[in-house]
Amino acid sequence: MAQAQSAVATESLPYNDVIPGAVVGRDGEALIVNREKLLELARYLRDHEGYDYLSSVTGVDNLTHPKRQGVERFEVVYHLYSTKRGGGPLVLKARAPEDDPEIPSVVSIWPGADFQEREIWDLFGVRFPGHPNLRRILLWEGFNGHPMRKDWKEAYYEEEHKPYSSRWPYGHYPREEYKYPWQEERAVYKDNLVFPKGFDPDRWQAPEVEYRLGQDIYRELEKLKTDRIIVNIGPQHPSTHGVFRMVVALEGETILGLEPEVGYLHRNHEKIGERNTYLMNIPYTDRLDYINSMSNNLGYVLAVEKLMGKVEVPERAKYLRIIMAELTRVLNHMFAIGFLLNDLGAFFTPALYALEERELILDLFEAASGSRMMCNYMRPGGVAYDVSEEWVAQAKKLVFERLPRAVDELDYYLTENEILLARTKGVGYLSPEDAIAYSTSGPVLRGSGVPYDIRKVEPYCIYDRFDFDIVTEDGGDVYARYMVRIREARESLKILRQALKDLPGGPVIGKKKYTFRIPPGEAYQRIEAPKGELGFYLVSDGTANPYRYHVRSPSFINLTALGPMCVGHKVADSVGILGSIDIVLGEVDR
Amino acid sequence: MADEYLEVPPELSRNVFLTTLDTVYNWSRRSSLWPMMFGLACCAIEMIAVAASRYDLARFGMEVMRPSPRQADVMIVSGTVTKKMVPQIVRLYNQMPQPRYVVAMGACATGGGPFKEGYNVVSGVDKFIPVDVYIPGCPPTPEALLYGMMRLQEKIKRQSVKTVPWYRKERDDIPVPVLGPDILDLRRKEEIKKISAQLADSEKYLERLETKTTQKA
Ligand code: SF4
Numbered sequence: 001m002a003q004a005q006s007a008v009a010t011e012s013l014p015y016n017d018v019i020p021g022a023v024v025g026r027d028g029e030a031l032i033v034n035r036e037k038l039l040e041l042a043r044y045l046r047d048h049e050g051y052d053y054l055s056s057v058t059g060v061d062n063l064t065h066p067k068r069q070g071v072e073r074f075e076v077v078y079h080l081y082s083t084k085r086g087g088g089p090l091v092l093k094a095r096a097p098e099d100d101p102e103i104p105s106v107v108s109i110w111p112g113a114d115f116q117e118r119e120i121w122d123l124f125g126v127r128f129p130g131h132p133n134l135r136r137i138l139l140w141e142g143f144n145g146h147p148m149r150k151d152w153k154e155a156y157y158e159e160e161h162k163p164y165s166s167r168w169p170y171g172h173y174p175r176e177e178y179k180y181p182w183q184e185e186r187a188v189y190k191d192n193l194v195f196p197k198g199f200d201p202d203r204w205q206a207p208e209v210e211y212r213l214g215q216d217i218y219r220e221l222e223k224l225k226t227d228r229i230i231v232n233i234g235p236q237h238p239s240t241h242g243v244f245r246m247v248v249a250l251e252g253e254t255i256l257g258l259e260p261e262v263g264y265l266h267r268n269h270e271k272i273g274e275r276n277t278y279l280m281n282i283p284y285t286d287r288l289d290y291i292n293s294m295s296n297n298l299g300y301v302l303a304v305e306k307l308m309g310k311v312e313v314p315e316r317a318k319y320l321r322i323i324m325a326e327l328t329r330v331l332n333h334m335f336a337i338g339f340l341l342n343d344l345g346a347f348f349t350p351a352l353y354a355l356e357e358r359e360l361i362l363d364l365f366e367a368a369s370g371s372r373m374m375c376n377y378m379r380p381g382g383v384a385y386d387v388s389e390e391w392v393a394q395a396k397k398l399v400f401e402r403l404p405r406a407v408d409e410l411d412y413y414l415t416e417n418e419i420l421l422a423r424t425k426g427v428g429y430l431s432p433e434d435a436i437a438y439s440t441s442g443p444v445l446r447g448s449g450v451p452y453d454i455r456k457v458e459p460y461c462i463y464d465r466f467d468f469d470i471v472t473e474d475g476g477d478v479y480a481r482y483m484v485r486i487r488e489a490r491e492s493l494k495i496l497r498q499a500l501k502d503l504p505g506g507p508v509i510g511k512k513k514y515t516f517r518i519p520p521g522e523a524y525q526r527i528e529a530p531k532g533e534l535g536f537y538l539v540s541d542g543t544a545n546p547y548r549y550h551v552r553s554p555s556f557i558n559l560t561a562l563g564p565m566c567v568g569h570k571v572a573d574s575v576g577i578l579g580s581i582d583i584v585l586g587e588v589d590r
Numbered sequence: 591m592a593d594e595y596l597e598v599p600p601e602l603s604r605n606v607f608l609t610t611l612d613t614v615y616n617w618s619r620r621s622s623l624w625p626m627m628f629g630l631a632c633c634a635i636e637m638i639a640v641a642a643s644r645y646d647l648a649r650f651g652m653e654v655m656r657p658s659p660r661q662a663d664v665m666i667v668s669g670t671v672t673k674k675m676v677p678q679i680v681r682l683y684n685q686m687p688q689p690r691y692v693v694a695m696g697a698c699a700t701g702g703g704p705f706k707e708g709y710n711v712v713s714g715v716d717k718f719i720p721v722d723v724y725i726p727g728c729p730p731t732p733e734a735l736l737y738g739m740m741r742l743q744e745k746i747k748r749q750s751v752k753t754v755p756w757y758r759k760e761r762d763d764i765p766v767p768v769l770g771p772d773i774l775d776l777r778r779k780e781e782i783k784k785i786s787a788q789l790a791d792s793e794k795y796l797e798r799l800e801t802k803t804t805q806k807a
Contacts, residue, residue, distance in 0.1 A: 139710065140674055144771035147709050154709040183706070184713065189785055192702075192713050193772045199786040201779045204770045235678055237657070242629055243675055264675040265631055268708030275707075284704065290632035348641075355642040373635065373729055586631055 018044055028521060030077070030091035035103050038094050039130075042109045051080040051090055052436050053452075054110035055526065056535050056552040059120040063150040065541050067520055073098040074126050077537070078106070079524055079552075083436055083450060086457030089524065096126060105131035112439025114560050123148035123270075138263035138589060141207045144196050147271060154271070155192045156183040161545045162275050211247050211259050228256070231571070235264045241339065241578070242585035246562075250571060258566045258574060260559050262588050269590040273549035278304055278380070278516045281549065286374040288551060289587040292332050294324040294365070295529045297378035302460060303525035303536035304380045307518050317382035317508040318462050322499050323395070324368070324377060325461075325527075326492040330403060331361045332530035333443075333485040333492075336582040337410060340482060343579035344423045350414065357406045360398055367391050380516065382509025392503060399496045407489045415486065424479035428565040428577035431476060438561040441554050442532025443488065444581055447481035449474040454528040466495045478580040485582075517544060531555055531582055551590055555583035612750050619663075619689070620746040623739070626662035627655035628682070631669025633696040636729040645732040650739060659685040664742065666735075667721075670698035670705055671712040673773040677766050683719045684763045688756035691746075693738055694721045697728040704728065718775065719764055 013023040014031065022037035033041055045051040060075040062068040072095040080090040094103045105128035106113045117128045118137040125146035128134055135141060145152050158164045184190055211230075234245035243264035249257040269288065273281050285300045286293035298321055305311040313321075338354030362372045368387050369375040377384050387395075414420055430440070435448035445452055453470040455463040471487045473480035520542040526535035532554025539548035558581045566574045598606060625647075629637060641647050641655065656662040659682045671679060683690070694715050697703030702713035715721060722745060725738035755762065765776040774782070 140769045142769065142771060154707060156707045188789060189782060191717065192706075192709070192711065193782070194709070195782065195786050196771050197786065197789070199771060199782070201768075201770065201774055201776075201783055204768070204774070206769065235675060236628060236682055242631070242634065243678075263710075264672060264678075265670060266672055266674065266710045267631075267670050267705040268710055269705075272705065272708055287632055287704070290635055351638075352642055355639060356644070359639070359642075359644050372731065373632065 015041060015044070027093060030093045030522075033092050033094045035094045035096060038092075039104050039106065039109065041092075042106050045080060045090070046109055049090075050082040050084055053081045053083045054106070054112050054439050055079045055081050055089065055441075055533060056524065056537060056550075057106075057113050057116040057120065058537055058548075058550040058552070059124040059126055059148070060539060060548045061124060061148065061150045065539075065547055067541060072096055074101050074103075074124060076103050076120060076126060079535070079537075083452050086452075088458060091524070101126045102129055103127075104129055105134075107131055110439065111437050112557060112560055115556060122146070125149065135209070136263075138266040140263070141209050144194055147268070153194075154268075155187045155189065155194050158183075160275070161543070162277060162280060233574070234261075241583055244578075244583070244585055244588070246574065246578070248566075248571060248574065253570045253572075255566050255569055255571055255574060258563045260562055262556070262559070262585075265585045265589040267586075267590065269551065270549055274546055276546075277544045278518065278546060281546070282378065283374065283376045285551075286376055287586055288553065288590065289529065289531060289534075289555070289584045290373060291335055291584055292328040292530050293373060293375045294328045294377060295527065296534065297375065298325050298461075299525060299527040299529065299534045300536050301378040301380050302527060303523055303538050304516070304518070306523040306525050307521060307538055307540055308380065308516065309519065311381050312510060313382055314507050314509065315504045316386070316506045319499050319503045320368075320383050320387065320508060321378060321461055322463070322466075323496060323503070324365075324375075324383075326496045326499070327361050327364065327395075329492045329530040330407075330489045330496075331358050332582075333489040334358065334406070334410065336530075336579075337414070337482060337485055340478075340576070340579040340582075341414065341420070343575045344420065346419075350410070353406070353410060353413075357403060360402065364391065364395055364398070367394075379509055382507075384509070386508045392500065396500050399493060399500055404490070404493055407486065407493070411486050415483070420482075421479065423573075423576055424482060424580075425475070425477060427478045427569060427573050428580060429476050430561055430565050434561065434564065435476070438557075438564070440532070440558045440561050442528070442530070442558070443481050443484040444532065444558050444561065446470065446472045446488075447484045447580075448476040449480075454526055454533060458526070460525070460527055463495075466498050468492075468495050478576055481580040481582075518542070522548075526552065529554060531584065531587070532558060551587075553587040553590060555581070555585075556588045556590075559583060559588065615751050616747050616749060620743040621651045622654075623650070623652050623663045623691070623742070623746075624654045624656050624661060625652055626659055626665045626682070626686070627657045628665060629668050630671065630675065631698065633668040633698070633729045636732055636735065637666060637668045637695065640732045640735050645736060647736070647739075650736075650743070652739060659683075660687060662686055663689070664691040664693060666693045666695050667699040667715045668695040670703065671715045671718075672710050673712055674710060674769065676712050676715075676718055676773060677769065679715065680718050680764050680766050684766070688761075689754065691722045691742055692719055693723045693725065693742060695725045695735060695738070696730055697726060700724045700726065712773070718767065 016023050019037055019040050021034055022041040023031045024034050025032040056079040058077050062071055062073050062075055074096045076094050078092040096103050103126060105117055117131055120126050121134055122136040122138050123146055229250050231248045231250055235243040245261040247259045247261055248255055282297060285296040288296045334354040334357055338351035341350035365375050366372045369377040430448050432448045432450050435445050435450055449472050451470045451472050456470055468491045471484050471491055473483045518540045520540050522539040524535055524537045526533050534554055535552030537550040538546050541547040565577050647653050694700045699715045702711055705711045706713055723738045723742045725734055727734050768774040
């Protein structure tokens with residue numbers, strides 16, 4: 001009887017007529033997929049339903065979620081979009097029980113899942129059979145446990161959720177029973193350390209790490225008699241934009257394979273975020289992509305607002321959000337161009353031109369929010385502070401006069417420059433199909449000629465009120481990405497001019513709130529950050545703290561395409577190609 | 591009294607300049623401190639801003655950022671020190687020639703900062719390498735970094751060639767930590783071994799630290 005009922009129920013679910021038994025239920029918007037049928041369904045969705053863009057893959061540990069007791073412990077969530085149709089996502093969920101945490105890998109269908117599945121393996125310990133290179137990505141091989149599991153506790157663990165009772169309500173002052181105010185004193189090893197039971201340092205042996213490029217290419221090269229060499233670039237290297245490492249297999253100067261090695265700045269953003277309250281996370285988002293803190297704020301507060309349901313945002317705040325986000329975009333693109341030229345060998349001079357304008361924009365940010373870089377400016381329901389008349393006048397002066405000239409100046413000095421052309425044209429080619437398959441976003445995707453800009457295809461905030469174009473370039477090379485950035489900075493200035501002209505008066509936030517009770521549910525909100533699609537995935541269990549907090553960071557996923565783009569080029573070009581992706585390590589490693 | 595002083599011939603009196611060896615030694619060292627071009631996180635962006643035109647580190651003779659540790663005098667640890675990165679930082683420190691200085695820039699490098707509780711974050715770079723100047727802030731403003739560098743210059747000014755450690759035979763290199771199940775500081779090896787043996791069967795340990803596989807009801 002029960003079986004008959006469920007059979008009726010599953011037949012009414014979508015896609016079950018094509019692949020019987022693929023979808024087994026619904027969870028809000030999401031479809032729950034039978035993991036045995038996942039690959040079949042995925043292939044069907046990509047080939048026949050147009051879901052060619054796998055935006056985000058992430059894991060959830062259901063262990064302590066009050067509403068999910070009794071369901072399988074691990075859950076992998078896929079957000080699919082269509083680049084042709086635009087519009088909202090199709091959300092799939094595949095579940096796996098605790099004693100058999102395995103879900104088939106979708107890398108063969110959407111190669112963009114590569115790093116994200118490795119991240120889930122690293123942090124949750126869910127295995128992906130069929131993944132070509134399943135090893136840890138953010139932590140190192142040999143690390144003790146899978147830290148994002150709900151029952152994994154860090155050395156400085158105090159309680160599940162903040163504010164901790166040792167600091168509340170007396171602020172930083174320790175309560176009587178806490179004799180030791182410092183976390184170090186309380187921790188077992190007197191430091192931020194967790195070792196397995198009975199660990200003996202003398203007997204420790206580090207596991208072997210096998211790089212994928214090593215495997216494939218060595219096999220190829222056995223037949224030839226050539227000199228091959230594996231070179232490590234980074235993590236301390238002037239052109240890797242921070243602590244980033246590339247393992248490059250070379251034959252002479254030519255790159256045979258390249259594998260990025262990240263995690264040197266893995267600051268446990270998500271684990272800390274799940275202990276924090278919703279409001280406490282805003283300053284942490286500043287430190288993701290630390291060049292564009294304003295747009296990180298925006299993405300996060302939009303995600304929280306989506307979870308909260310209907311939130312009224314005052315008109316003036318809506319405009320201020322757009323103004324800040326677009327100023328950031330101008331800043332970021334100029335910065336990126338400056339540092340791309342740095343990588344190509346024009347050491348520091350173009351960057352100085354960019355930094356000069358950056359200082360002026362940062363002055364505006366400082367006047368509005370109180371801090372140059374870490375603005376912490378947006379709030380659910382508005383923005384934190386209003387701006388003054390003088391601020392608007394200053395911003396107008398910058399946007400109407402100075403910045404357009406600065407962008408033109410960069411364009412004038414650089415675009416036709418022979419050396420720049422020689423170093424960038426035809427280098428690092430990425431075809432439009434590959435760009436979509438690798439889930440790249442932002443200038444990398446549009447530099448390959450795919451007109452996909454979230455501000456247009458799935459408008460958020462009030463972008464539908466402004467007149468601007470999606471910038472695309474057909475080249476697919478470093479030069480095209482450079483041109484996209486120049487032209488996009490101009491489009492941003494166009495939006496800024498309209499927004500500053502129409503900026504209405506009034507309040508900037510409703511009643512200020514310090515805690516939010518958010519109804520149980522989940523939300524995925526993505527915005528077009530300067531570097532690409534920045535998504536926040538939040539799961540709420542009805543308390544003041546997010547149950548799951550995940551950041552889909554554009555830099556991290558754009559890096560998936562770095563290896564394929566570099567193959568066949570000279571080793572010096574890999575640095576330029578990396579510069580054209582424009583990564584920020586705070587966001588890559590989180 | 592007068593003949594106790596050196597007789598200076600009149601033609602030299604405008605050309606010869608008497609001072610102590612320490613003054614010259616320290617003056618020359620502190621006026622050309624070359625930082626290592628080494629950025630870890632968000633604070634590195636402010637370090638770049640200091641090197642750029644508005645704040646202009648070149649005024650202090652520090653504009654020559656060296657990508658190689660072999661040519662650098664001062665290491666500005668600008669950002670969060672993670673466990674995965676700390677072996678490299680220690681190695682870079684060991685590769686710097688003496689005299690070498692370390693500036694911990696920002697809350698993270700000083701004591702872990704906002705990310706202190708994170709499982710991959712080192713609570714301050716001074717757990718591994720000695721630090722000369724700490725600069726608070728998240729990120730410190732460029733002015734704060736400049737002030738910190740000026741304090742470092744003051745520190746150098748007070749050193750004396752007779753007592754500085756780098757003319758002695760022994761080197762004070764730091765053993766490079768090992769990435770085990772967690773970061774393993776080789777100087778604390780015995781202590782860690784003792785604690786884990788002690789805790790192996792204690793209740794507290796099981797409750798707090800084991801990655802237990804909780805069975806669900
Ligand atoms: S102190 Fe603040 S700004 Fe500096 S690295 Fe740490 S989080 Fe970033």
